Amino acid sequence: MVDLGLAVGKGFVRVIHGDPEIRIDIIPVDIVANTHIVAAWSVASNRSKHPLVVNCTSGDVSQCTLNKYIYTLFSMSEQYLLPKSYQKQSVTIQKNVVMYRIFSFMEHYAPAVVIDAILSISGRKPKLVSLYRFYEKAMKTVQHFVFSDWNFHTQNFKNLELQLNSEEKENLYLSLQGFGVKELTETLPTGAPFYRWEVDRKRIGERKRITQLRYLLTSSIQAIVLMLILFVIYLIISPFLQMIKVIS
Numbered sequence: 001m002v003d004l005g006l007a008v009g010k011g012f013v014r015v016i017h018g019d020p021e022i023r024i025d026i027i028p029v030d031i032v033a034n035t036h037i038v039a040a041w042s043v044a045s046n047r048s049k050h051p052l053v054v055n056c057t058s059g060d061v062s063q064c065t066l067n068k069y070i071y072t073l074f075s076m077s078e079q080y081l082l083p084k085s086y087q088k089q090s091v092t093i094q095k096n097v098v099m100y101r102i103f104s105f106m107e108h109y110a111p112a113v114v115i116d117a118i119l120s121i122s123g124r125k126p127k128l129v130s131l132y133r134f135y136e137k138a139m140k141t142v143q144h145f146v147f148s149d150w151n152f153h154t155q156n157f158k159n160l161e162l163q164l165n166s167e168e169k170e171n172l173y174l175s176l177q178g179f180g181v182k183e184l185t186e187t188l189p190t191g192a193p194f195y196r197w198e199v200d201r202k203r204i205g206e207r208k209r210i211t212q213l214r215y216l217l218t219s220s221i222q223a224i225v226l227m228l229i230l231f232v233i234y235l236i237i238s239p240f241l242q243m244i245k246v247i248s
Contacts (some may be wrong), residue, residue, distance in 0.1 A: 003247065006194060007135070008070060009077030011087040011211060014107040017139060018146030020067035020093040020204050026181060027058040034172045038160045052161065053150035061176045066146055067093055070209040074182050080189040081208060083200035088215035095147075107131045110225045111218035 007013035023121075035056040042048040058064075074091055090107075094100035109132060115128030161174040169175070189195045200207060 004139075005070065005073035006082065006090050008074055009082045009089060010057060010085045011089045011215070012131070013135060015091070015103040016066075016070065016091065016093045016099060016146075017095075017097065017104075017143070018066050018093055019095050020065065022066050023149055024064055024066050024145070024147055025057045025152075026062065026064055026068055026069065026184065027056060027176075028179070028184060031174060031176070032056050035157065035160065035172055038164065038172055042160060042163055044077065048156075048159070052156065054156045055154050056157055057152045058176055058179060059155060060152075060154055062180050064181045069181050072185055076185055076188065080195060081204065081211070082195065083197050083207070085207060085211045087211050087218055090196050106222050106225065108135075111221045115217070116220045 004013065004016070008016075029138055035054060037049070038053050039052055043050050043052050070091060070093060074089060077089055092103060092107075094103055109129065112128035116128050119126045157174070161169065164172065164174075197204060202210065
């Protein structure tokens with residue numbers, strides 16, 4: 001899901017096939033690590049029965065939906081442009097497969113085919129279409145999770161915290177109080193390696209200009225493709241319109 005958020009933030013992924021209201025379970029990795037330690041200690045000290053099954057999840061606390069997660073990262077990437085961004089960010093989540101295919105064609109493949117053709121003519125390696133195909137394959141592996149809700153029993157997880165004293169709770173905290181996707185992502189621009197601008201050879205201003213130009217290019221391609229589609233539709237239906245006109 002992090003890679004998906006990055007792809008959206010860089011303007012590469014603009015259409016997602018999924019249920020926008022499906023809950024996704026995101027939890028800080030330090031709480032997962034602490035849970036492993038406390039669970040092992042709890043079993044070893046006979047405070048919990050063996051085997052102990054602990055669902056370390058946040059689903060019943062954060063209630064984070066796919067839509068909320070994607071648009072939280074989207075808003076952040078608008079404020080803090082990611083290094084090596086492809087184009088200006090835009091994203092839509094489509095549940096209906098037909099609508100997804102239509103949007104995917106217009107937003108992903110139509111510009112990708114034209115840009116790959118330009119790259120081939122200029123002697124460079126075309127790569128956009130293959131990257132979008134890879135994205136499609138990757139999303140198929142998680143499709144079950146972006147269309148299905150999961151309800152985990154978290155009582156054992158909550159019981160672990162009750163076994164700790166105040167000092168232990170401070171060092172091995174398991175509390176999810178105040179946790180949310182927004183709070184989880186607030187430190188990304190300053191703490192995550194993928195926001196390090198030194199990995200980008202271009203300056204921030206130059207990168208913003210390039211992403212804007214690419215956005216104008218892809219938008220122009222989409223407009224031309226749409227006009228061609230409408231023109232073909234007109235050619236197909238015009239004989240029928242003429243026939244109706246003659247009959248009437």
